[in-house]
Every structure is written in C-alpha cells, then in structure tokens.
Amino acid sequence: MEPHVAELKLKIEDTLCPFGFEIYPFQVAWYNELLPPAFHLPLPGPTLAFLVLSTPAMFDQALKPFLQSHHLQPLTDPVDQCVAYHLRRVTESLPELQMEVIADYEVHPNRRPKILAQTAAHVAGAAYYYQRQDVEADPWGTQHIAGVCIHPRFGGWFAIRGVVLLPGVEVPDLPRRKPPDCVPSRAARITLLEGFNFHWRDWSYRDAVTPQERYSEEQKAYFSTPPAQRLALLGLAQPSEESCIIFPELPFTTLTKKPQNTRARSWLSPSISPPISPGP
Numbered sequence: 069m070e071p072h073v074a075e076l077k078l079k080i081e082d083t084l085c086p087f088g089f090e091i092y093p094f095q096v097a098w099y100n101e102l103l104p105p106a107f108h109l110p111l112p113g114p115t116l117a118f119l120v121l122s123t124p125a126m127f128d129q130a131l132k133p134f135l136q137s138h139h140l141q142p143l144t145d146p147v148d149q150c151v152a153y154h155l156r157r158v159t160e161s162l163p164e165l166q167m168e169v170i171a172d173y174e175v176h177p178n179r180r181p182k183i184l185a186q187t188a189a190h191v192a193g194a195a196y197y198y199q200r201q202d203v204e205a206d207p208w209g210t211q212h213i214a215g216v217c218i219h220p221r222f223g224g225w226f227a228i229r230g231v232v233l234l235p236g237v238e239v240p241d242l243p244r245r246k247p248p249d250c251v252p253s254r255a256a257r258i259t260l261l262e263g264f265n266f267h268w269r270d271w272s273y274r275d276a277v278t279p280q281e282r283y284s285e286e287q288k289a290y291f292s293t294p295p296a297q298r299l300a301l302l303g304l305a306q307p308s309e310e311s312c313i314i315f316p317e318l319p320f321t322t323l324t325k326k327p328q329n330t331r332a333r334s335w336l337s338p339s340i341s342p343p344i345s346p347g348p
Contacts, residue, residue: 073242089130099117103187115236122226135150148173155169158232166235186216188228214265220277
C-alpha cells in the first residue's frame with residue numbers, strides 16, 4: 069500500500085475503530101467493473117474509496133454513548149444518526165481533503181441505490197458476497213434468492229454502513245484484497261442463502277461461520293423491533309397506552325408501557341456503557 073494511502077487509512081481508523089467500526093480501502097474501478105453503467109460511481113477508476121462497516125461492538129461503543137449525549141435532540145433513526153455523526157467526524161479529521169460520504173440506505177430521486185453496499189464490501193475484501201450464482205446447479209427454480217455478505221470473523225453479525233469517496237485521490241497501484249471465501253461448500257452456501265431468504269428472523273444464517281463475537285441479547289432485541297417502535301424501546305419516546313411489544317425471537321421478553329426514560333436507564337446506564345465518546 070502506498071505510504072499516503074496507509075497514512076489516510078490509519079487516520080480514518082483512529083477516528084472510527086475505537087467505536088466498533090472497520091474500514092477497507094478499494095478503487096472505484098473495482099466496484100464499477102462488476103455493475104452495469106446505471107450503478108457506476110461517476111469517478112475515475114483509480115479513485116480511492118473506503119468501505120465502512122460496523123461490528124457487534126458498535127452498539128456499546130458508539131450507539132449508547134451517542135444516545136447518552138444526544139437523547140434530548142430530535143431522533144428519527146438512532147443508529148443511522150449515530151453512524152452519520154461518526155462519519156462526519158472522519159471528514160472533519162481530514163479537512164484538507166474533498167470527501168463524499170454515501171450511507172448504505174441512500175437512494176437517487178428515481179429510488180435507485182446510490183451504492184450497492186454488498187458489492188462494495190466484496191470488492192474491498194471486507195466480506196464475501198454470496199449470491200445464487202455461487203451455487204452450482206442451485207435448487208430454487210423460479211424463486212428469487214437474494215445474496216448476503218459473510219464476514220470472515222463476524223459471520224453475519226455485522227452491518228455495512230456506507231462508503232467514503234475521496235475524489236481527487238487516485239491510487240492506481242492499490243493492492244487488491246480478495247474477501248475470504250469462508251463458506252466454500254455447495255451445501256453450506258445453500259444453507260446460508262436459504263437461511264437468509266426464508267428464515268432470517270431466527271438469526272441462524274449469521275452463524276454461517278463461527279463468529280468471534282455476536283450481537284448481545286439487547287442488541288438483538290433492538291434490531292428485532294420495528295423501526296417505528298425503537299425509540300420507545302430505548303425510553304426516548306413515550307409508548308402509546310396500548311403499547312406492548314413482544315419479541316418472538318427472545319422468549320419471555322416483553323416490554324410494556326413505562327414512564328419515559330425508565331427503559332433508557334437500564335440500556336444506557338453509565339455503569340454498563342463505556343465513557344461518552346468525545347464530542348457528542
């Protein structure tokens with residue numbers, strides 16, 4: 069890796085990695101060559117980009133401190149806002165560079181995604197993107213089968229959060245890193261893709277490889293909750309009088325109406341959370 073790229077990577081890692089994120093450099097050309105022109109990033113091929121993903125540690129190391137600092141401000145999607153805050157810190161840490169941040173959920177006015185996050189993760193070498201085409205003589209007939217990325221250390225217990233583009237920074241000699249093929253057998257790939265497409269609620273597809281770390285039970289409860297009810301779960305919004313949320317994935321876990329912030333004290337208590345991150 070060229071010295072200035074290594075220096076940039078280290079700077080971004082110093083900003084993001086203490087909060088449960090990982091970054092992986094790649095060239096725009098690697099991404100564009102796998103996709104039709106409608107999905108291309110409109111930058112020269114050698115342009116440097118970084119994929120950003122969150123590990124299971126992000127929940128405690130980034131989200132909880134963010135909410136401790138920001139819970140009095142309007143919140144819509146706490147995780148997206150937390151990630152956006154940390155990505156903004158990256159741009160602020162390198163003010164001399166032009167940067168464009170694309171979150172994984174952003175779309176163009178015609179609803180076409182601005183970034184195909186799983187393709188980006190694959191070309192960056194972060195996680196292997198398993199698709200139907202990776203199963204020889206697949207058994208699914210006319211069924212639609214969506215692909216899924218698997219991380220070599222976290223399995224499916226991670227999330228792709230976005231891409232940082234650096235227009236004007238070109239690295240024609242950037243070494244290409246292949247993602248580890250950690251689900252190599254046909255049978256295991258069938259199990260993975262069927263688990264992701266048909267049984268995703270039971271979390272089992274995420275264990276396609278034995279992970280170093282999984283989501284905690286409270287993190288699973290959070291992501292199992294419909295987005296519209298997550299603020300209530302955190303105690304940051306008042307649930308309705310009839311509110312009663314049951315998580316079928318977590319037996320005996322039932323949340324009923326409580327005074328505002330009662331739940332937040334159990335989830336966001338300083339005794340179980342790391343120190344508040346600098347800045348929020």
